[in-house]
Amino acid sequence: MSAFDLPWLVADIGGTNARFGLVTSPGARPSHVAVLAGAEYDTLPEAVAAYLAEHAGGVRPGAACLAVAGPVEGDRYTLTNSAWSGSASDLGLPYAVLLNDFEALAVSLPHLEPGDLASLGGPEPAHGVKAVLGPGTGLGVAGLVPADGGWTPVPGEGGHVTVPVFDDREREIVRALRAGGLDHVVAEHVLSGPGLVRLHRALAEVNGVNPPSLSVSDIVARLDDSLCAETVEVFCGMLGSFAGNVALTLGARGGVYLGGGVLPRIVERVRTSDFRARFADNPDMAGYLSAIATTLIVAPQPALTGAAAWLAQRAARELGSARERIELHPMRRELS
Structure with missing residues (x-):
């Protein structure tokens, strides 16, 4: 052979x-x-x-x-x-x-079919540099650049950048995580499957409650529970800010695609969350970001x-x- x-x-x-x-x-x-x-x-x-x-x-x-x-x-x-x-x-x-x-x-992006994708807001994806990111066991990031009539992938370790924080509540979450032993909190520490569990515990501490230890599956299945719902909402918002940062860094006018094992379980929750608003919430570049499609990969x-x-x-x-x-x-x- x-x-x-x-x-x-x-x-x-x-x-x-x-x-x-x-x-x-x-x-x-x-x-x-x-x-x-x-x-x-x-x-x-x-x-x-x-x-x-x-x-x-x-x-x-x-x-x-x-x-x-x-x-x-x-x-x-x-x-x-x-x-x-x-x-x-x-x-x-x-x-x-x-x-x-x-x-x-x-x-994989040019080879996916319409049924493999679900819109998370914005216009139709355009031709141009694309970004892909997503929470699973870790937080992955890569780019795809048009080149010579085809495409060239650009790997990276963007999940290990410093965690994006937006408001006082998220700053309190990061303080709780640091107090719990994470000297330097990176995006993957909260924007991943294990990160969702970590985020749930940190929010409980910030809110002064003592909930049971829950798995990722437990958290996304108990959205009628106020702490679980808040955990997922904070998760989606921080993910939106992170995705916006990736789009600006790569110049991803061709769209930002989200993969990983966590998001396909909560598609509608992501759509109704602050994800898209946080994605475009940049005082200097709001118009730039608003013109970029955000799409979830739902292919198995x-x-x-x-x-x-x-x-x-x-x-x-x-x-x-x-x-x-x-x-x-x-x-x-x-x-x-």
């Missing part, structure tokens, strides 16, 4: 779950999708081997693209919210490449779509280069 022989393995490796799929033809959406709990495996290669054996009929892929929730340096990865680290070469495949998970999500596994698109683009480029080399060196082809 050689590089880019089908099928291809695609993966979205988060701090909690590892999602896998197979691509059986270029341009096809991933099939044989399975979600494995990361805690059940000591290493990423073990999880890959389990997926291929138990969910993919034991096939050996010719190529793989793995989107990982953490910084990528060449063929090495370290997950931000998991103990997994290593090299793509550990997989033993003919070709394996790593992307940051939100880099893969950015690549969009990072797998992005990884598949990235492999298809790379395979086409590699095959095109091979054909060009043959055309430039016809004698070499005849002699071989």
